[in-house]
Every structure is written in C-alpha cells, then in structure tokens.
Amino acid sequence: MANDLLTILSRPEALSSTITHYCPGCTHGIIHRLVAEVIDELGVRERTVGVAPVGCSVLAYNYFNFDFMESPHGRAPALATGFKRLRPDMIVFTYQGDGDLASIGMGEIIHAANRGEKFTVIFVNNAIYGMTGGQMAPTTMPHQKTTTSPMGRNVETAGYPIRVAELISSLATPAYIARAAVHTPMHAIGAKQKIKKAFSYQVQGTCFSLVEILSTCPTNWGIAPEASTRWLEENMMPYYPLGTLKTPEGKEK
Amino acid sequence: MAKKLMKGNEAIAEAAVCAGATNYFAYPITPQSEVAEYLARRLPEVGGVFVQAESEVAVGNMLFGAACTGQRVFTTSSSPGVSLMQEAISYMAGAHLPAVIVNIMRGGPGLGGILPAQSDYFQAVKGGGHGDYRLIVLAPSSVQEAVDLMMLAFHLADKYRTPVMLIGDGMIGQMMESVEIPDKAQERPLPPKDWALTGAKGRNPYIIKSLFLDPVALEKNSILLAEKYKVIKANEVRWELYNVNDTNQLLICSYGTMARICQTAIDELSEEGLSVGLFRPISLFPFPEKVIFDEASKPNIKALLTIEMSMGQMVEDIERAVVGVKPVGFFGRTGGIVPSPDEVKDAVKRQLASDGRKKKG
Ligand SMILES: Cc1ncc(C[n+]2csc(CCOP(=O)(O)OP(=O)(O)O)c2C)c(N)n1
Ligand code: SF4
Numbered sequence: 001m002a003n004d005l006l007t008i009l010s011r012p013e014a015l016s017s018t019i020t021h022y023c024p025g026c027t028h029g030i031i032h033r034l035v036a037e038v039i040d041e042l043g044v045r046e047r048t049v050g051v052a053p054v055g056c057s058v059l060a061y062n063y064f065n066f067d068f069m070e071s072p073h074g075r076a077p078a079l080a081t082g083f084k085r086l087r088p089d090m091i092v093f094t095y096q097g098d099g100d101l102a103s104i105g106m107g108e109i110i111h112a113a114n115r116g117e118k119f120t121v122i123f124v125n126n127a128i129y130g131m132t133g134g135q136m137a138p139t140t141m142p143h144q145k146t147t148t149s150p151m152g153r154n155v156e157t158a159g160y161p162i163r164v165a166e167l168i169s170s171l172a173t174p175a176y177i178a179r180a181a182v183h184t185p186m187h188a189i190g191a192k193q194k195i196k197k198a199f200s201y202q203v204q205g206t207c208f209s210l211v212e213i214l215s216t217c218p219t220n221w222g223i224a225p226e227a228s229t230r231w232l233e234e235n236m237m238p239y240y241p242l243g244t245l246k247t248p249e250g251k252e253k
Numbered sequence: 254m255a256k257k258l259m260k261g262n263e264a265i266a267e268a269a270v271c272a273g274a275t276n277y278f279a280y281p282i283t284p285q286s287e288v289a290e291y292l293a294r295r296l297p298e299v300g301g302v303f304v305q306a307e308s309e310v311a312v313g314n315m316l317f318g319a320a321c322t323g324q325r326v327f328t329t330s331s332s333p334g335v336s337l338m339q340e341a342i343s344y345m346a347g348a349h350l351p352a353v354i355v356n357i358m359r360g361g362p363g364l365g366g367i368l369p370a371q372s373d374y375f376q377a378v379k380g381g382g383h384g385d386y387r388l389i390v391l392a393p394s395s396v397q398e399a400v401d402l403m404m405l406a407f408h409l410a411d412k413y414r415t416p417v418m419l420i421g422d423g424m425i426g427q428m429m430e431s432v433e434i435p436d437k438a439q440e441r442p443l444p445p446k447d448w449a450l451t452g453a454k455g456r457n458p459y460i461i462k463s464l465f466l467d468p469v470a471l472e473k474n475s476i477l478l479a480e481k482y483k484v485i486k487a488n489e490v491r492w493e494l495y496n497v498n499d500t501n502q503l504l505i506c507s508y509g510t511m512a513r514i515c516q517t518a519i520d521e522l523s524e525e526g527l528s529v530g531l532f533r534p535i536s537l538f539p540f541p542e543k544v545i546f547d548e549a550s551k552p553n554i555k556a557l558l559t560i561e562m563s564m565g566q567m568v569e570d571i572e573r574a575v576v577g578v579k580p581v582g583f584f585g586r587t588g589g590i591v592p593s594p595d596e597v598k599d600a601v602k603r604q605l606a607s608d609g610r611k612k613k614g
Contacts, residue, residue, distance in 0.1 A: 046454035061460045067450040069321050070462035072344050075314035082318030085302045226369035
C-alpha cells in the first residue's frame with residue numbers, strides 16, 4: 001500500500017528537525033523553510049554557510065542543516081565579507097532582522113552592498129525589535145505603538161521608517177534587490193521565487209543579492225496572529241511595496 | 254633572505270605574508286597606515302585578499318568571518334581603531350578563533366594624538382572587550398623583533414585558537430632598521446583546524462558561536478577559556494634581561510622601544526659607576542611574574558623602577574608580581590613624548606635616593 005502513497009511535501013534536507021522557538025503566528029519559521037527549500041533545489045547545501053544575527057533568529061543555526069557562524073549585532077555582512085572573500089567557492093548568506101540590519105548594522109550592510117560582495121542577505125522586516133521585547137525599530141510604522149514609542153512613532157523626532165530595499169537599490173553597484181512577504185501561501189510562493197533568484201545570482205558569482213521579507217510579530221505587535229496578517233497588509237505593504245527593485249542587468253524584472 | 258632596510262610597518266606586513274597570512278582587512282589610521290599601503294601592492298602578488306573596510310568595527314568582524322575559514326588572518330590599527338575592534342575581539346575569544354591584531358599605539362585617551370605612546374597596556378592585557386577572556390600580548394622592541402614576533406603570533410594563535418595582539422608604539426611602526434625576513438616561515442607542528450567551516454559535506458554541520466543561553470554551558474566555556482590561559486601561562490612566558498648581575502642596585506622594568514632607551518641610559522649610568530639592570534617583558538600576557546619576583550628578591554636590588562610611555566599601567570603588574578618584596582617606583586611620560594636617556598637616568602637616581610629616605614624614616 002505504501003507504494004501508492006506519493007510524497008508531495010517533506011522536510012527539506014537543509015532544514016534540521018529541531019523544533020523552532022518562534023511564537024505562534026511568527027513568520028520567521030516560514031522564511032527559514034523557504035531558504036532551506038531553495039538551498040536544496042540549487043543543490044548547494046554542502047557548501048553553504050549561514051551567518052546568524054542577533055534578534056529573535058539568533059538561534060537560526062539550530063534550525064538549518066549546514067555550517068553556521070554567529071555574528072555580533074548587525075555585523076553579519078562584515079563576517080560574510082571576510083568569509084566569502086577567502087572562500088569564494090562557498091555559498092554564504094546572512095539572515096538579519098530589521099533592528100539588526102537597519103539600525104546597528106546599517107554601516108555594514110550599505111558598504112557590503114556597495115562593494116558588491118557576492119553573498120545573499122535575507123532581511124526580515126517585522127517593523128519592531130522582537131527579541132528585546134518590542135521596542136521601536138528604524139522600520140517601525142508612523143504612529144505605531146511600541147514599548148519605546150508608547151504614544152506611537154513620532155516622525156518629527158524619530159523620522160520616517162527606512163525603506164532598506166529602496167536605499168540599497170540606489171547604489172550604483174550592480175545587485176539583485178527585491179521585497180516580498182510570506183503571510184499568505186501565495187505571497188510565500190512569490191517570496192520563494194525571489195529568494196531563489198537571489199541565491200542563483202550568488203551561485204553564478206554575479207552580484208550582491210538581498211531579499212527584504214515583510215514578517216509578522218504578533219507577540220510584540222500585541223495582536224493575534226490572524227489580525228497580524230491583516231495589519232501587515234494594511235500598514236506595511238502600502239509603505240513597503242513588494243517587487244523586484246533592482247537586477248544586475250539594470251532593468252526591473 | 255638578505256638583510257634589508259625596512260620601515261617597521263612594512264616589515265610587519267612582509268612578516269605576515271611570510272607566515273602565510275595573506276588575508277588582511279584594515280581601515281587607515283596614523284601611525285600604521287603604511288601596512289595597508291604596502292599590502293595593497295603586495296597581496297595581489299601572492300594571490301592574497303586585501304579589503305579596505307568602512308570602519309574598524311567592520312574590520313574586526315571581517316576578521317571574525319575570515320577566521321572561520323581556518324586561514325591565517327590579521328589586521329593592524331592604532332589605539333582608537335583597536336577600541337572599535339574590541340567587540341569582534343571579545344566574540345573571537347569567546348568562539349575560540351585565531352587571529353592576529355597589531356596595535357601600533359598612539360597617545361590617548363580619546364582622539365589623543367598621533368605620536369608614539371604605550372597607553373593601551375591595560376586595554377591589551379586586561380581585556381578591552383567584554384567578558385572573561387585574555388589575549389596573548391607580545392611587545393617587540395625592534396623592527397627585527399617585530400618580524401619575529403609576528404611569525405610567533407600566528408603560530409600561537411593557531412596553537413591555542415585565540416586572538417593574539419602585538420603591541421608596539423608609533424616609533425616601531427615608523428622607524429627604519431635593517432631586518433631579515435625569511436622567504437617562508439619555519440612552521441612547527443600545529444593541531445589540525447578541524448573546527449573550520451568548510452561546508453557540511455559528509456559531516457554534521459559545524460557552528461562557530463559565542464552564545465550560550467544556558468548558564469551552565471556559558472560557565473563551561475569560560476572555564477575552558479580559563480584553562481587555556483593557564484596552559485599559556487605555563488608555556489609562553491617570554492622576557493629579556495639586560496645588564497642584570499649581582500652588582501645591580503636597581504632594576505628598571507620597561508617594554509617595547511622604551512626599553513631600548515632604558516638600555517642607553519643603563520650604559521651611560523654604568524660609565525658613571527651606577528649598576529642598573531633591565532627587565533623587559535616580551536609577553537605582556539602571560540606576564541613574566543616569577544622572573545621579576547626572583548630578580549627583585551635578590552639581596553643586591555634596592556628598588557625597582559618601571560618606565561613607560563604612559564601614566565603608569567604596567568607598573569601595576571610589576572607591583573603585583575613583586576608582592577612588596579622591594580619598593581617599586583614609576584616614571585613615565587605620555588601624549589607622544591618619548592622620555593630621553595637623560596630623563597631615565599634622573600629617574601633612576603631619584604628612585605635610589607627616595608628609597609634611601611624611606612629606609613631612614
Ligand atoms: C551590541 C548589542 N546591542 C543590543 C543588543 C540587544 N538586542 C538583542 S536583539 C535586539 C533587536 C533585534 O531586533 P530585530 O533585528 O528587528 O530582530 P527580531 O528580534 O525582530 O527578529 C537587540 C537590540 C545586543 N545583543 N547587542
Ligand atoms: S517576538 Fe516576534 S519576531 Fe520574535 S519570535 Fe515572537 S513573533 Fe517572532
């Protein structure tokens with residue numbers, strides 16, 4: 001009878017069997033899975049090295065089935081630069097939250113992108129600091145309440161949310177820059193295509209690649225998982241439009 | 254290789270290449286920018302990697318990432334730059350990674366100046382970054398010794414899987430001396446780098462990290478580090494004695510290029526009939542505590558005098574090592590002012606006199 005059963009979905013080899021610590025409704029786990037699927041599909045698991053961030057995904061190395069380094073807060077692009085320059089044959093990616101990449105690590109990401117370092121960045125934008133308990137991030141929406149913006153983000157004093165994908169796209173250095181979301185199956189499929197594209201450019205040794213992925217943080221947004229999905233659509237998506245912002249060929253695809 | 258006249262900074266760069274460290278990350282700062290300038294030309298010749306980073310924060314972390322490959326990596330900087338690298342140095346120490354960091358010190362604190370000083374002793378020897386860790390710290394007093402200690406630094410970094418710091422002052426970086434650099438460093442046996450990230454082909458994944466959320470695991474890592482430092486203390490103490498004999502009335506304690514100036518003063522003092530010896534630690538960690546204690550304990554020694562280009566930092570380790578067996582004086586200048594042999598001689602005479610007063614009182 002077993003022969004009649006067809007496996008249509010199984011755990012990617014690049015994903016370990018460790019159960020993640022993420023909160024219910026958090027999309028970090030979905031993003032992990034998409035990255036793992038892409039690494040399997042490209043057949044590069046045995047030569048991939050990930051760089052874990054500081055943030056809720058600090059333990060990412062426990063959830064993937066390949067080598068990992070763990071970076072200081074925001075410095076993942078510097079670690080990735082050091083490693084990839086010495087081992088250009090390996091596939092290197094950083095996995096970073098928005099506090100990690102757009103705040104403390106802004107210098108490292110801009111300069112790695114501008115040098116055209118040939119690694120891939122998975123940038124998870126949940127508009128808040130998750131791990132430290134919901135403080136304001138550079139990506140927090142105007143008027144969004146957080147523990148350090150209890151009256152809502154005041155753009156007079158905190159500025160407007162930083163659009164990282166657009167910012168990096170403005171650099172003259174060729175790169176692949178895209179933004180995606182994973183809060184619905186349809187969006188997740190789109191995100192996977194972009195992640196695959198980003199890694200493919202690296203496999204070909206073409207350019208720096210970054211995919212910004214809009215993510216949910218029900219715990220620190222203080223709303224239920226399903227409502228979080230709606231909140232992301234209504235608040236984040238108009239400000240952070242999805243799409244491919246830049247390709248090394250210089251045209252939008 | 255024949256003897257060659259070389260600037261300290263360039264000799265340090267060439268010594269690293271000789272040791273097989275053809276991977277270099279840096280950000281410009283006086284008085285050591287010549288290392289980067291030299292290597293920007295030299296490394297392409299040997300198929301190496303040179304990345305000029307956007308900051309020393311990035312340099313430290315590029316070094317961190319590069320060290321994970323298991324290849325020999327290093328950087329050079331000066332005081333304010335090294336402060337910015339402390340984050341990565343703490344992480345590398347915690348993750349048991351080898352790397353060599355050269356600090357060609359200038360005066361501080363803050364932006365300070367650009368002239369030579371020795372005021373980063375505390376930072377190098379007592380920690381610098383956060384957490385329970387130590388660095389192996391080596392202090393050359395000549396360009397030739399800088400070359401030799403660079404090669405030793407890479408060896409020790411690999412042997413103990415730890416960051417090693419070479420500290421010199423701006424003088425050593427800037428002065429030209431005749432040096433001999435071999436074509437290839439003589440390598441002694443080293444443990445295999447079976448911890449390096451090479452891709453998880455045919456094995457379980459490796460993780461290089463310094464995060465241990467379980468307090469028992471974190472304490473275990475700290476104990477592992479402490480045990481490593483114990484082995485280093487037992488095996489890697491280095492020092493030099495100059496003009497040390499039974500007639501010495503006083504022992505000068507000094508390191509780096511300052512110690513050479515003290516040698517000149519000692520020679521001149523002996524012409525005046527005063528017998529003074531010099532104790533020069535080469536490894537600042539591990540500190541040659543027992544040697545200095547034994548020397549200080551000799552009955553002919555009346556007092557010790559620590560001379561530094563700082564307001565007094567190593568003097569605390571000297572006091573700690575001699576545990577009150579003899580009085581310890583201090584003379585130092587800083588800000589980029591290098592004490593002259595005459596100033597050293599005066600300080601020696603003052604110390605001997607004050608010691609006499611103490612005894613009378
Ligand atoms: C140097 C330093 N500063 C601050 C912290 C504390 N810290 C840990 S995680 C974090 C925020 C992470 O937020 P984000 O990158 O948005 O990731 P998320 O947790 O939301 O996934 C901060 C500030 C730290 N670990 N190191
Ligand atoms: S705190 Fe937020 S980002 Fe962190 S795991 Fe929970 S939901 Fe995800």
